[in-house]
Amino acid sequence: MDRFTRNYSIALGLLIMVALVFWIKSSWQPHTWDLDKILTSDATLASYPYQFRVRSLENGVATISTPRSYDIPAMRFLEIIHPNLAGLAQDDPKMVAAQQDLINHQKRAMGLMLAQPQVKSVDWQLDTQWLADHGVQVPSRTRPGS
Known part of the structure; x- marks a missing residue:
C-alpha cells in the first residue's frame, strides 16, 4: 500500500469512528428511556x-409525542382510532366524549411526567410519523424544526 492510500485509509477510518461516537452519544438517552x-x-x-x-428530556423539559396540533385537529385523529366517529359533527355527544377521553389521556401522560423529579415541564411534539402511517398529510409548518 502506498503512502497516500495508507494515510487516506487512516483519515477515513478516524472520520468514521468520530461520526460513530457522535451518533452513539446523541442516541444514548437512558433518562428518556426511563421516562x-x-x-x-x-x-x-x-x-x-x-x-x-417521551421523545426527549432536555433541561427538565420532557417532550412527549401527540397525534394532534392546531393544524391537525383532534377530530381527524379520533376518526382514525374510532372509525364509527367518521362524519359526526364536532358537537356530537360521541365526538365530545372521544375528545374528552383524548384530553384525559394527555393529562395523565403529562401528570406522570411532572411527577418525576427530573421533569419540570412538558412540551408536546406532533407525531408526524404516526399520522403519515395512517394516511394523514401533515402541513410542512407543523413538522419539527419548521
Missing part, C-alpha cells in the same frame, strides 16, 4: 389506541 417506560407501563395509557412516547 418512556413510565408511560408505556401505565395500564390506562397502554390501553389507549395511541401510545404517547
Whole structure:
C-alpha cells in the first residue's frame, strides 16, 4: 500500500469512528428511556389506541409525542382510532366524549411526567410519523424544526 492510500485509509477510518461516537452519544438517552417506560407501563395509557412516547428530556423539559396540533385537529385523529366517529359533527355527544377521553389521556401522560423529579415541564411534539402511517398529510409548518 502506498503512502497516500495508507494515510487516506487512516483519515477515513478516524472520520468514521468520530461520526460513530457522535451518533452513539446523541442516541444514548437512558433518562428518556426511563421516562418512556413510565408511560408505556401505565395500564390506562397502554390501553389507549395511541401510545404517547417521551421523545426527549432536555433541561427538565420532557417532550412527549401527540397525534394532534392546531393544524391537525383532534377530530381527524379520533376518526382514525374510532372509525364509527367518521362524519359526526364536532358537537356530537360521541365526538365530545372521544375528545374528552383524548384530553384525559394527555393529562395523565403529562401528570406522570411532572411527577418525576427530573421533569419540570412538558412540551408536546406532533407525531408526524404516526399520522403519515395512517394516511394523514401533515402541513410542512407543523413538522419539527419548521
